[in-house]
Amino acid sequence: MNPNQTAEDESHPSITAASRRIQRLSLHLTPLPPSQPSPQLNMLTCAKAANKLEVDKVSLSTYMRGENRDIQEKIVEFFESRPDLQTPVGVSMNEHRELCMRQLVALVREAKIKPFRYVVDDPAKYFAITEAIGSIDVSLGIKLGVQFSLWGGSVLNLGTEKHRDKYFDGIDNLDYPGCFAMTELHHGSNVQGLQTTATFDPVTDEFIIDTPNDGAIKWWIGNAAVHGKFATVFAKLILPTHDSRKVSDMGVHAFIVPIRDLNTLQTLPGIEIHDCGHKVGLNGVDNGALRFRSVRIPRDNLLNRFGDVSQDGKYTSSLPTINKRFAAMLGELVGGRVGLAYASVGFLKISVTIAVRYSLLRQQFGPPEQPEVSILDYQSQQHKLMPMLASSYAFHFATQYLVQKYSEMKKMHDEQLVADVHALSAGLKAYVTSYTAKSLSTCREACGGHGYAAVNRFGSLRNDHDIFQTFEGDNTVLMQQVAADLLKQYKDKFQGGTLSVTWNYLRESMNTYLSQPNPIIARWESADHLRDPKFQLDAFRYRTSRLLQSVAARLRKHSKTLGTFGAWNRCLNHLLLLAESHTESVILAKFIEAVHNCPDASSRAALKLVCDLYALDHIWNDIGTYRNVDYVAPNKAK
Amino acid sequence: MNPNQTAEDESHPSITAASRRIQRLSLHLTPLPPSQPSPQLNMLTCAKAANKLEVDKVSLSTYMRGENRDIQEKIVEFFESRPDLQTPVGVSMNEHRELCMRQLVALVREAKIKPFRYVVDDPAKYFAITEAIGSIDVSLGIKLGVQFSLWGGSVLNLGTEKHRDKYFDGIDNLDYPGCFAMTELHHGSNVQGLQTTATFDPVTDEFIIDTPNDGAIKWWIGNAAVHGKFATVFAKLILPTHDSRKVSDMGVHAFIVPIRDLNTLQTLPGIEIHDCGHKVGLNGVDNGALRFRSVRIPRDNLLNRFGDVSQDGKYTSSLPTINKRFAAMLGELVGGRVGLAYASVGFLKISVTIAVRYSLLRQQFGPPEQPEVSILDYQSQQHKLMPMLASSYAFHFATQYLVQKYSEMKKMHDEQLVADVHALSAGLKAYVTSYTAKSLSTCREACGGHGYAAVNRFGSLRNDHDIFQTFEGDNTVLMQQVAADLLKQYKDKFQGGTLSVTWNYLRESMNTYLSQPNPIIARWESADHLRDPKFQLDAFRYRTSRLLQSVAARLRKHSKTLGTFGAWNRCLNHLLLLAESHTESVILAKFIEAVHNCPDASSRAALKLVCDLYALDHIWNDIGTYRNVDYVAPNKAK
Ligand SMILES: Cc1cc2nc3c(=O)[nH]c(=O)nc-3n(C[C@H](O)[C@H](O)[C@H](O)COP(=O)(O)OP(=O)(O)OC[C@H]3O[C@@H](n4cnc5c(N)ncnc54)[C@H](O)[C@@H]3O)c2cc1C
Ligand SMILES: Cc1cc2nc3c(=O)[nH]c(=O)nc-3n(C[C@H](O)[C@H](O)[C@H](O)COP(=O)(O)OP(=O)(O)OC[C@H]3O[C@@H](n4cnc5c(N)ncnc54)[C@H](O)[C@@H]3O)c2cc1C
Structure with a gap:
């Protein structure tokens, strides 16, 4: 009956997580041994007790968890051993932001777990790390994703060798915290409508980054309000055309823009940063808004994998049209979406487990003159929770498949595979996150008043997860x-x-x-x-x-x-x-x-x-x- | 585009609220005048523009708002004029609790709005006050409800003249902040299973209140953690039976128990108070847990409208059985439920208004070479929001009807009417709060990233409102x-x-x-x-x-x-x-x-x-x- 214990107990996506879940499932088919002396806590023998299923839990958990169980356990153990790195209930926004940064630094520099190397080379391991990290604190999971998938991923996937050489170590060891600055105040879903410009100046061999109007302010950018030193900025590439002294718009490209001084953390000239402030959840992530006033960056800062500009302002690309280049660029960014789908299943698992366990233990009402029954014995409660339990298994296998396809794609770069992973990740991300969002509310409600205690996690999970439906592509x-x-x-x-x-x-x-x-x-x-x-x-x-x-x-x-x-x-x-x-x-x-x-x-x-x-x-x-x-x-x- | 403004703007259930809403509705049928110079903010002419409906907004708003518009406006004006009494985004739990108390005290002592007198005499006015107060801060609405509907209501509705005489003024002017202590750790929905006891001691003419086991600790009690000085405690009345020196259990009754010293606020002897801590929402309300160890209270503290004990330990009641008395008692407590249904519609209105307004202004994507369209033009967005808008009107009239029936019941005490109001309030409270809870999530999601800014209120509304599904009777x-x-x-x-x-x-x-x-x-x-x-x-x-x-x-x-x-x-x-x-x-x-x-x-x-x-x-x-x-x-x- 100690809510704290329930909460802690469920937070480990460790070796025992799957076996605990299946144990719960089997408990549903069989009576629970009376765990407390008080008479009203004796469980009624469930009608289906005779059908009890014997499951080899070790086999099942091995089958489900797969190869990356070790690193997940290591992460959980590390944070368990460090109470100073655990997020307290009711932490203030500013404390939470600093804590998240400390947690991330500790992961990389003290626990020596360096996710960045797996982003391209072993995505399955990378996603397993983010699942474990997300179960520690969802904000931390997102902060990590911004640094390694979004900022780091854009450098690796949209840049070329020179970018990798220059930035890899700093991103990996967190000397270079960075942002992924795509969304603008007026354009979120419609990325092709972005209005920030990057105009090439052949005289100085630089790009000039500009925010042409208020609607073009980069908005919601993770890591921007406090910690980011760089940003990958998505902007329309504007090239001078020699014939008529006009310019031509080559479509949206990505550029590395330094935003804060590496040593003093002072905002650099021409850059204006606003704090997006309190959010519904994820308050450990420092989202900010960025405005650029003629910010000059070297030509080399164009992430030039799919399109390049020569010193004399000539554009070259292996891809024929703006649309093809745009699609190729977005295709490379699909990893974030895969990660969200995968992580969302993790939150569904945590939440269903808490709700089903509690529903087995909680008793309320019963036949006259008999002990009260477990609330999981009510048809309505089963109807709420059991399909959710089934869905969490279903989604587990589906997202594992997605990760596997994504890993293949990263190796083979087959065009059909890219298209397939794109649609599959879109469908699963949208479907799973919508389902999980609804389920988190249902679980809170199914646990009655005790579901409303912050320590039991439904509130923070729901608030933090809510935006999974929107970012990395709105579900609709x-x-x-x-x-x-x-x-x-x-x-x-x-x-x-x-x-x-x-x-x-x-x-x-x-x-x-x-x-x-x-x-x-x-x-x-x-x-x-x-x-x-x-x-x-x-x-x-x-x-x-x-x-x-x-x-x-x-x-x-x-x-x-x-x-x-x-x-x-x-x-x-x-x-x-x-x-x-x-x-x-x-x-x-x-x-x-x-x-x-x-x-x-x-x-x-x-x-x-x-x-x-x-x-x-x-x-x-x-x-x-x-x-x-x-x-x-x-x-x-x- | 200033999110703050949207939020503030929507918070007044004042004279213009209904007319603003219908204006929104009519806007949906007609193009909005371009409100900003930027070209992508010009609205497409909506296909249905020709059908524009002319509505006499004053008539409509008069029809909908009814008589209690004045007091609602007065409340909103009062809080608008007092920035020191407005709840800041991101306030800490402890500050929020103190602020809520200050807000309540200011309402009563400075704005001279005294809700308690309306609880019985003019429920429609009382509920109108709570709606306005809830739009200021949901925690404040609940804090007010605990004080006047629950604690105050139990004294008026379950007690007799002597209780009214002794407590009315203190409750009314907040000298006597109090609690309603029904729920126990092990019993929420099943109130007949409560285990706290009140044993009559004829020698001292007192009741002895006891918590027999951990499961019987009063839990989640609003006002208990910090401010409450009294509690109405629901306990099984135990009377000695003279014949065989045994005792008999007369069923659950309500007793007034002082819990803190009126002057020092020290917890009284025999009473143990725990803080229930952070919750998913409503953190301005100080919920606590109460344990009683042989706490003695005078016989007069039994709220004796439906059953009384004489000095020599004889039980008398106008009602024949435990079940009838229990039903009569609960029947008197139905006001809280009416209030929640009514208030929940208020939050639905606020939320739908914000979402529909924003969806009219926000544009994203569009036909090739044409301006982007308002997102409310998407079939999916209409499908999400328009039935919700219709439901908020439907619920408005249904809950007004409920309030009217409830007021009649308070006057006439007709048995059939009591039964009718009981079922009607149960159905509407459950239906409306479940619907609103889902809608708040849908509205956030329909507003994309900007819906996730705390200042736009979906988060706090959802978190605060969430428990409306559970307290005052779990919806299922x-x-x-x-x-x-x-x-x-x-x-x-x-x-x-x-x-x-x-x-x-x-x-x-x-x-x-x-x-x-x-x-x-x-x-x-x-x-x-x-x-x-x-x-x-x-x-x-x-x-x-x-x-x-x-x-x-x-x-x-x-x-x-x-x-x-x-x-x-x-x-x-x-x-x-x-x-x-x-x-x-x-x-x-x-x-x-x-x-x-x-x-x-x-x-x-x-x-x-x-x-x-x-x-x-x-x-x-x-x-x-x-x-x-x-x-x-x-x-x-x-
Ligand atoms: C906490 C947080 C962190 C973020 N981090 C980053 C970051 O680090 N970097 C970054 O670049 N961005 C970031 N974002 C921005 C995020 O990617 C966008 O919010 C997201 O892409 C959605 O865009 P939008 O908010 O503009 O919503 P909109 O596109 O305006 O959508 C609003 C609503 O309109 C609907 N809608 C839009 N178009 C259509 C259509 N064609 N058909 C039907 N319905 C439609 C949507 O379903 C949605 O409900 C973040 C956002 C948040 C809230
Ligand atoms: C913020 C807050 C403030 C509160 N304030 C007060 C207060 O001031 N005073 C007070 O006395 N109490 C208060 N409460 C307690 C509140 O009234 C109870 O939480 C509520 O009555 C539900 O009881 P429970 O939490 O024990 O849920 P339970 O009764 O344990 O219900 C848990 C789940 O079981 C399901 N269930 C239970 N019985 C059945 C059944 N027969 N059929 C199908 N499903 C069933 C429910 O649907 C629910 O989903 C408060 C609670 C909270 C969270």
């Missing part, structure tokens, strides 16, 4: 990218192109599902099929295929009168539903695969149960779709 | 009371009893709706009917009636094998759906009535539009129910 915008990608694939199919791996099922579905009677209803009545993975996957994919087909037809129809932009907007909710449905199909497919590949029989059986719950809960919630092929009459669906 | 528990009440009415009907006013439609529905073909589908295809209020209400009531009929049958069936408690739990989600559906029916009915009664034609037309949106959005979301009478096959619905 990302889901549209998923839908757009699906439609592209759909068109390609009819033009004889090949489908990417993740989308492959659509080929089958176009050919089979849609030409046959609804496969789900046809088999619904016989309960044997319900646990058949093929049945489950068919159901998910059938829905996706139908949504894809119908939205494609609607888009075609509306674009005649409304144009592309108007038609897209007219079908927007439909498109978002399609993207969601597709993402769920991918998640289920990966879960089924993970169940199948699990070597230990008892773990496999447990995972299978959880996977069935995941699949059937979704099918059940969407039963209307399956019962009614013509559910929404087309004339109503405008 | 309250909704079961609504369902239970409906089932009781359903049974009564078949036994020839009368239905209460709010439930009256069920009689009709049982006779008509269920014996006819589905009235919604029968008329669905002809669009003329969609805006017919009778059609809309029929749809809502049809669904409720079906749910009621089907759950009654399932309960009957399952109770044979599972007993009452087991059958109830087996049908729990179904019961919750029924309660929700019924509450929605009541809300719609009240909205339709309010539209009908609106004297000004232009306001009526505007309200009618919003009401249609409310009704049709719900019908649309639940279209499955209407299309499929046998939607869920009975054998699947176990």
